[in-house]
Amino acid sequence: MSTTSRQLPSSTKVLIVGAGPSGLAAAISLIKHGVSVQDIVIVDSVHRGDNTSRATVLHAATLEALESIDCVQDLVSSGIHMKGMRLLDGKGSIFLTNDFSSLNSYTKYPYSCVISQAYTEASLNKQLDALSGYVFRPLKAVGMKPSEGGLEVTFENGESVTAPYVVAADGARSVIRSISGINFADPDGLTPDEMDPRTSQIVLADVSFTNSLEHALPTDPFLGSFAVGEQGIFLIAPLGHPKVHSEIYNAEDPVYRIGFSIPLDKGEGPSQPGLEILQKYIDQQGPPFLSSDPTRNPNHPIHVKKVYWSTRFRTHSAIADVFFKRIRGDVDRQNGGVVMLVGDAAHIHSPIGGQGMNLCIRDSIGLGATLAQHIHTSNVDDHLEVLRNFAEERHGKALKQIGMTKRFVRMVGTLMNRFSIQYWVLYLLGNIPFVKRNLTWQLSGLGNR
Ligand SMILES: Cc1cc2nc3c(=O)[nH]c(=O)nc-3n(C[C@H](O)[C@H](O)[C@H](O)COP(=O)(O)OP(=O)(O)OC[C@H]3O[C@@H](n4cnc5c(N)ncnc54)[C@H](O)[C@@H]3O)c2cc1C
CATH class of the missing domain: 3.30.70 (Alpha-Beta Plaits)
Known part of the structure; x- marks a missing residue:
């Protein structure tokens, strides 16, 4: 653990705002893809270890992505390998089971790894330490404006860092997203009050x-x-x-x-x-x-x-209109830099289905590879399509995941009424092997890496 406090540089190549699972995974991925640790600044508004438990499941596609940046071993040896999930009715009888071992021929992780998000973050923090990465804490971003050499992000304590690339990994209430003027709303135009009132208030x-x-x-x-x-x-x-x-x-x-x-x-x-x-x-x-x-x-x-x-x-769903934005100064149009959104800053939805953090981590590991490629081969304004295309691809995946989660929420709503026809239709469907395999495939994330 890095305990020494360091001097915040006034400029860097990549500034990552937020060191939750997304920011940490993005930083590690950048380093693994050859970006010098000296060229990355990561900040977070809270002390290390202050983030809470929240997500509990790492699915197969996420474990594969974590393996690609050498971060999977500690997690799979510390988490429980859940080989299946059982869906019970209100009386405790088994309604449906799914079996992750049916993924055997597609992945070396035919299970869901159940572990507290607090541990996942602690593990990623340790991996970052091992790569000599450092998170400046507590440092809360409060402003951002184009300046010469990039985007100048200012912090609550009056300090600032300028970088041509700013990664917004600052969670669902992202300050960077809102300063960038990027809209964040349900893709179907629903407001939080239009969610199913039976399942939209959740206790964990x-x-x-x-x-x-x-x-x-x-x-x-x-x-x-x-x-x-x-x-x-x-x-x-x-x-x-x-x-x-x-x-x-x-x-x-x-x-x-x-x-x-x-x-x-x-x-x-x-x-x-x-x-x-x-x-x-x-x-x-x-x-x-x-x-x-x-x-x-x-x-x-x-x-x-x-x-x-x-x-x-x-709970409610929301997605940012764009995950990429080139922000320029008003006077000199060449100034400013690029903002890339990952994780909850880019998309959120109900925790039913346990998918949230998974796509966040996969976004960030993919971003690390793409951003590293851009940094190695271009100036900030060259080949911006590389970043734009990546962002569009992740946007599509996020839309797909939100759609899937909404289907899960509707399914749960149907199961709450055992006197409805739909309940019994679901019961019959849930016993068809193909339907069960399909559900397992969707949960694993392997079809939406
Ligand atoms: C109550 C709750 C329950 C959840 N349950 C589940 C679940 O069961 N299953 C599941 O898969 N997902 C769940 N999620 C979602 C999951 O926790 C998130 O998807 C995941 O944490 C997203 O990671 P992230 O790094 O993108 O954002 P976050 O984890 O929110 O991390 C953002 C980081 O940015 C920092 N930050 C914020 N603002 C600033 C700023 N202005 N300046 C500097 N730093 C800043 C924060 O301190 C934080 O460390 C839950 C979320 C919540 C809120």
């Missing part, structure tokens, strides 16, 4: 339980469970191996991710729900094998023991 939490879950979550092949009942949805998955539990949570017990929806008509839940609320929703919406109620779970009533992290949020 990392918790331990009073008893072992081994009886309930068989270790192979179906580790993750996703229950959909009339009350709402409920997810449970183990969050990596004991190494992750001790390093990230300082926990001796296994830590699990739970997630559930709170219908909007029940009002806003607290922003960081505590043990009592989590227990209430586990008992209400979770599968019977997790219940603390002995009438529902007579053999193994189980209680939440400790809450390590929790959050409540509203």
Whole structure:
């Protein structure tokens, strides 16, 4: 870990704003593709380790991309290899299973790697350290304007850095995106209030339980469970191996991710729900094998023991109009530089389907390769089509992923009403091997790298 504080240079070749999974992956990819670490400045507004757990799953396509920058080993040895997911109905009966091992002939990662995003970021930070990369923290970007030699990004503390290439990896509320005047909206024109009110308010939490879950979550092949009942949805998955539990949570017990929806008509839940609320929703919406109620779970009533992290949020989809913009000064049109958007700064959607961070990481690793190629062969204004084409390609992939996530959300909505015809149509479809394989393929990201 880099502990020495360094002098922020006033200019650089590439400035990466944001050191979440996207910014870190972009920096590592640039270095791996031959850009000198001296030519990259990375800044983040928070201290190292202050980002929270959030995403839990690394899918096959993302593991392959991480392998291409030598970052996969620690993650696959620390995460749980989830060979499948089981979809349960409200009574805890299995409705559908998917089997990632059916991807055997397409990838060497025929599973989803379940691990806390906090660990994924810690692991990427270590990889960056090993390459002598350095993140300037806490440094919050607040402004950007064209100047001679690039775009001058200014920070809250009054310092600034000028670079011909600025990578906006500063998350869903990206300051760089908004200063660049790039619109960010749902591709179908929906507002957050038009999302399905039953599934658009979500709680996520990392918790331990009073008893072992081994009886309930068989270790192979179906580790993750996703229950959909009339009350709402409920997810449970183990969050990596004991190494992750001790390093990230300082926990001796296994830590699990739970997630559930709170219908909007029940009002806003607290922003960081505590043990009592989590227990209430586990008992209400979770599968019977997790219940603390002995009438529902007579053999193994189980209680939440400790809450390590929790959050409540509203979901919606949005995509930036463009992921690439050449910004010039008003007076000298040659001044200024290029802004490239990656990760949540470029696209967001519901966490249902566990895809969000995956496309972010793949965007960034691809950007590293493309930007390195541009830097090696061109001045900032030559061959801009290389960057523009890459950005358009990623935009298409993001649209595809948002479309897929919306289909998942609709499917979940259908499963909440077991008296509808659509429910039974889905039930029949879900038992057709081709449909199951197709679902697995989509989740893996292999068709939308
Ligand atoms: C509550 C929540 C739950 C989620 N759950 C899931 C899930 O279950 N599954 C899933 O796949 N995805 C999930 N996601 C999405 C996933 O966390 C993101 O896709 C992922 O973190 C995106 O990575 P990123 O690096 O693009 O952005 P971020 O992780 O947001 O990182 C952005 C970084 O930029 C920094 N930054 C922001 N503004 C500035 C500034 N002005 N100057 C300098 N630095 C700045 C921030 O400190 C941060 O470190 C969830 C997101 C949220 C918010």
